[in-house]
Amino acid sequence: MHSLSEVMEQVDTQIFREDTFERRISRRFTKREVAAFLGVDVTFLAHGAKGDADLFPNGQRSGREVTFSAEEVGIIRALLGSKTRLKRDHIHWRQPGDPLKVIAFGALKGGTGKTLSSAHFAQYLALAYGLRVGVIDSDPQATCSLYFAGDDMDVFSETSRTVIDFMGLAALDGKPHVLPVAADQDAIWQQTPWPGLRMIPGGMDIMNGDMALMQMVQGGNSRIYAALSEALDHWSKAHPPKTTAADLRREDGSFDLDRYQAALVETLDVIVIDQQPSMTFMQMCGAVAADSLVVPMTMKGFDLSTLSVYASSLASYLDVISEADPDFGFGTGDHFVLPSIVQGDNEKDVFQIADLRAHGGDMMAQVWYDRSAAVANASEQYMSIYEYTPPDGRKVSAKTFLENANAVNDYIVTRALPHLPDRSFAAQFISDRWGE
DSSP: HHHHHHHHHHHHHHHHHHHHHHHHTTTOOOOHHHHHHTTTTTHHHHTTTTTTTTOOOOOOOTEEEEEOOHHHHHHHHHHHTTTTTSSSOOOOOOOTOOOOEEEOOSSSEEESSSHHHHHHHHEEEEEEEOEEEEEEEEEEEEHHHTTTOOOTOOOSSSSSSOHHHHTTOOOOOTTTOOOOOHHHHHHHEOOOOSSSEEEOOOGGGGGGHHHHHHHHHHOOOOOOOHHHHHHHHHHHHSSSOOGGGGGGGGTOOOOOOHHHHHHHTOOOSSSEEOOOOOHHHHHHHHHHHHHSEEEEEEEHHHHHHHHHHHHHHHHHHHHHHHHHHHTTOOSOOOOEEEEEBTTOOHHHHHHHHHHHHHHHGGBOOOOBBBHHHHHHHHTTTTTTTTTOOOGGGGGHHHHHHHHHHHHHHHHHHHOOOTTSSSSSSSHHHHHHHHHH
């Protein structure tokens, strides 16, 4: 191992990272795609520019098509959403007093599409709703972090801080557990290249969290299961939502771009947690902190066996907590299994989903991620389908997977964030697949 470590110290991986960083979110979206994310007709975009011509993005023309970046999609949304005369809401930020929603993606087995699901969902929330999203990578391997890493993000370095720093577990050394001050917690969130999307990266020191939690028990604090939820509450109370859609307009009706940019980092509207495939104390903290737990799972026999173990282990742990703490309540949102890497042309996979729904109802999602070559093509560069720009020969598969991702993410929204308007992507998927 020492020899391998010495070899890796001499290998220059920076050139590979920089290649991905330079093309991070290079993908641009057509007017039709932008309209779909906004939930409006394409012709409405032209009307939305009235009165804000100086700020309304012109996009980039390529032949007959005009395309927009993720940042431009956000500005278009803010311009439309801040117009009081429009009847439909386009800004879906948390209002003062609204709770901070937490959605965790967890599974006992690796390779089930957990990180793919959580990364795509976080980016979808930014695109389709303009939400201010926080991603917590709770996996020591930090794979999810690589889907967001840019030049300004500190990942895999000695100075990078992880969720155990946010929870105040990094340096207990036998001392009583004390949460960091909220300002220090806020500094741990790192800005990603996605507007309004911040992240606490993963890292190997997350494995030290279990030892720190055991020290808390030895010190007399038995509520270790609440360590993450209490840390999130502590940070959230100090960083509540303040800016409303109306605040983005000055008295003369002009749009305040600086106010919009500041609002993107004043708080978070939802937090997405990417769990490590395990049942450690640290990972239980993530599951307990979640309002909704989504369990991505392939439909193979062995994987379904691990799902059974995961569910029974989680249920047993929650029973123990409830006995010790009668006031404890597991997340009040929907919890469900998300089929993933499904071979659509394999009737066995599809029948397996139908059978599980017949027995478990809505515990099994009605949509799923298909097995797709586009996933492998994009993930080779640690890119999601929302930022991957495919070469000509791969555009069809990329478009198909983008539609698949939209359907899955729209479905998760309807279950975990039902206050948000759905975009009908899931309804179309269900009509196409279950109607056959």
